[in-house]
Amino acid sequence: MITVLSPMAGVNDKTFRNLCLSMGADVVYTEMISVNGLVNGNRKSFEMLPNPKENAVIQLFGNDPKYFARVVDVVQDRHPKWVDLNAGCPVPKVVKNGYGAALMKSPMLVRKLVEVLVSRGFLVSVKMRIGWKEERNFMEVARAALDGGAFLVSIHGRTVEQGYTGKVDWEPARMLKKELAIKVGVSGDIFSAFDAMKAINFTSADMVFVARGAIGNPWIFRQIKEMSFGQKLKNISFKERHDILRRHLLNSIEEHGIHGIMIFRKFLAAYLKGLPGSHAVKVKALQTSNLKLLMEIVNAYFDKLISCEQGGVERGNT
Numbered sequence: 001m002i003t004v005l006s007p008m009a010g011v012n013d014k015t016f017r018n019l020c021l022s023m024g025a026d027v028v029y030t031e032m033i034s035v036n037g038l039v040n041g042n043r044k045s046f047e048m049l050p051n052p053k054e055n056a057v058i059q060l061f062g063n064d065p066k067y068f069a070r071v072v073d074v075v076q077d078r079h080p081k082w083v084d085l086n087a088g089c090p091v092p093k094v095v096k097n098g099y100g101a102a103l104m105k106s107p108m109l110v111r112k113l114v115e116v117l118v119s120r121g122f123l124v125s126v127k128m129r130i131g132w133k134e135e136r137n138f139m140e141v142a143r144a145a146l147d148g149g150a151f152l153v154s155i156h157g158r159t160v161e162q163g164y165t166g167k168v169d170w171e172p173a174r175m176l177k178k179e180l181a182i183k184v185g186v187s188g189d190i191f192s193a194f195d196a197m198k199a200i201n202f203t204s205a206d207m208v209f210v211a212r213g214a215i216g217n218p219w220i221f222r223q224i225k226e227m228s229f230g231q232k233l234k235n236i237s238f239k240e241r242h243d244i245l246r247r248h249l250l251n252s253i254e255e256h257g258i259h260g261i262m263i264f265r266k267f268l269a270a271y272l273k274g275l276p277g278s279h280a281v282k283v284k285a286l287q288t289s290n291l292k293l294l295m296e297i298v299n300a301y302f303d304k305l306i307s308c309e310q311g312g313v314e315r316g317n318t
Ligand SMILES: Cc1cc2nc3c(=O)[nH]c(=O)nc-3n(C[C@H](O)[C@H](O)[C@H](O)COP(=O)(O)O)c2cc1C
Pocket: 006, 007, 008, 009, 010, 011, 031, 032, 059, 086, 087, 088, 089, 127, 156, 187, 188, 189, 190, 209, 210, 211, 212, 213
């Protein structure tokens, strides 16, 4: 089973991509990057591009074939594994400009944009939703992607209107896999290795996309692999959790400078979620932007957990 870190704006920086790769993700996507931003030399858009050695999938959003044609050299320089077209982002400021999920309303434009990228030698995929609201035109959009030369469509099993509410529907992924000669990625509500197995067994998709389920839980990729190989699922120890959290924080600072602490906050909260007595630690840790202090708070908390864990193991062994 191919496991994929699904694109997430504001989350999938280089640090998180590398972390997920080290935890067993087969493929990592960048966050969505504006084609117009790249063409206009926007610094932030350029900063989102992966470095050539990463072999990440670059996800682009935009809607003007001329701009897509102009951006190919910049993208090529970063040696992407492949290039993905965002046709699924429902955020109003994106959609209102005709980008992201707005493309679900123009299958012919999806085809055109894919063609532009394919004609320049890229492997191309399209990430989409199941439709705008009741009318679920995912098949039409996927067919347009296929006709344009895409090798993969990934589908988040919700409508644009739904956003992230309601229950995900994996049926469209199953139908795409059955009806089209294209690879399919299934996305939505995969929060555990068990969910991943369920999604793949139900849809027969080629790839499983994990987004929110990887935040604070990047070892999900390893667990999916373990389960798909029929191995017993190993719980992550407090010690390893602590090591990963620390590595994540330090790499975030290396990537973003001291601002990396702020960026790390959303991950920190997720790493601590559900751990015994973590609420008070979280409140304290999220209040400081001093690295030394933050480390002290986190280390003291995990030291306690680890000593309990090891004490428990020793007792268990006697
Ligand atoms: C914070 C956040 C940012 C996202 N950004 C993007 C994005 O840039 N491009 C995209 O195609 N999907 C984006 N998504 C959608 C995810 O890739 C994924 O399809 C969706 O969250 C459903 O998967 P999940 O239930 O595993 O989170 C984003 C989701 C989240 C939660």
